[in-house]
Amino acid sequence: MTTMSVPAVHAAGLHKSFGKVHAVRGLDLTVRPGEVVAFLGPNGAGKTTTIDMILGLSAPDQGSVSIFGHSPRGAIARGQVAAVMQTGGLLRDISVRETVQLTAAMFDSARPVDEVLARAGILEIADRQVEKCSGGQQQRLRFAMALVSDPGLLILDEPTTGMDVAGRRDFWSAIRADALRGRTVIFATHYLEEADAYADRIVLVRQGRIVADGTAAQIKNLAAGRTVKASLPPSDRALLGGMPPAESVEYDAGRLTVRTGDSDAVVRFLLNTTGAHDIEVAANNLEEAFVALTGDEALTDTTTNTFEGDLV
Numbered sequence: 001m002t003t004m005s006v007p008a009v010h011a012a013g014l015h016k017s018f019g020k021v022h023a024v025r026g027l028d029l030t031v032r033p034g035e036v037v038a039f040l041g042p043n044g045a046g047k048t049t050t051i052d053m054i055l056g057l058s059a060p061d062q063g064s065v066s067i068f069g070h071s072p073r074g075a076i077a078r079g080q081v082a083a084v085m086q087t088g089g090l091l092r093d094i095s096v097r098e099t100v101q102l103t104a105a106m107f108d109s110a111r112p113v114d115e116v117l118a119r120a121g122i123l124e125i126a127d128r129q130v131e132k133c134s135g136g137q138q139q140r141l142r143f144a145m146a147l148v149s150d151p152g153l154l155i156l157d158e159p160t161t162g163m164d165v166a167g168r169r170d171f172w173s174a175i176r177a178d179a180l181r182g183r184t185v186i187f188a189t190h191y192l193e194e195a196d197a198y199a200d201r202i203v204l205v206r207q208g209r210i211v212a213d214g215t216a217a218q219i220k221n222l223a224a225g226r227t228v229k230a231s232l233p234p235s236d237r238a239l240l241g242g243m244p245p246a247e248s249v250e251y252d253a254g255r256l257t258v259r260t261g262d263s264d265a266v267v268r269f270l271l272n273t274t275g276a277h278d279i280e281v282a283a284n285n286l287e288e289a290f291v292a293l294t295g296d297e298a299l300t301d302t303t304t305n306t307f308e309g310d311l312v
């Protein structure tokens with residue numbers, strides 16, 4: 001079937017500014033049908049801005065987005081995409097079931113309301129008034145509303161903000177059980193452990209750009225490796241093309257930073273082939289790798305960390 005080869009999301013060269021703030025700076029992303037992708041980054045990284053463009057809620061200054069080969073608006077009109085946002089969108093005075101019934105009435109073909117409530121894990125509280133529901137239950141209700149059109153793509157923007165640990169776990173097990181049936185899911189989060197636990201693929205975003213893209217295991221490998229730092233004369237930068245493969249190479253103001261799974265080989269190369277000096281080697285951990293990849297320190301020549309086979 002041709003639909004299997006059409007990406008669920010294809011975003012190319014996205015840019016978006018708000019006045020002087022360049023929120024998204026050249027972002028390319030392809031998501032295959034059935035993938036569960038975490039969009040992971042610190043506050044202000046550009047996650048929500050990107051999601052808004054994917055959903056067609058705002059137009060990119062440059063670049064384009066397609067969802068299952070259609071424009072975002074076209075995909076929404078076809079019921080192919082739905083979103084669970086952080087807040088809003090609920091009427092307080094009606095019940096959980098009535099809320100989903102109202103949503104179902106907006107679509108030509110909607111799934112049975114009780115089936116959707118069961119899928120979201122809120123069938124038992126179907127008669128409860130919305131304002132009596134906890135924050136976690138209200139997010140499950142938003143999830144149920146998003147499932148009504150049986151969308152191929154579900155987008156969640158930090159859906160567990162404000163939930164306690166147990167509420168978060170319950171919410172994610174409902175999402176994950178649903179995704180196992182083949183739905184494509186993209187979720188934004190700044191919780192590293194949430195991305196690790198629930199995503200097949202993690203896209204790390206920092207300052208409006210993708211700085212790493214791979215499976216959780218591959219992202220963890222960034223952390224499993226070492227960081228080699230050295231002072232390097234600018235004239236020796238051209239020699240770095242011959243360096244053993246590394247996960248990332250950065251060069252800023254005469255200082256080289258290399259993340260690698262084989263620090264011995266990198267150090268040997270630097271000493272034998274370049275004028276590198278003041279060499280330091282340090283072990284990474286996951287938290288440090290995340291901070292290093294998403295931190296605010298000014299870096300130049302940041303290389304995107306991609307992994308074989310992660311994109312079509």
Ligand SMILES: Nc1ncnc2c1ncn2[C@@H]1O[C@H](COP(=O)(O)OP(=O)(O)OP(=O)(O)O)[C@@H](O)[C@H]1O
Binds near residue numbers: 042043048050
């Ligand atoms: N409507 C707007 N007007 C002005 N600036 C905006 C607007 N929307 C976003 N920004 C700015 O763009 C940048 C990216 O914001 P965005 O909300 O996309 O980040 P985020 O990664 O979703 O962050 P968070 O995790 O805090 O939700 C921030 O500097 C933010 O202040």
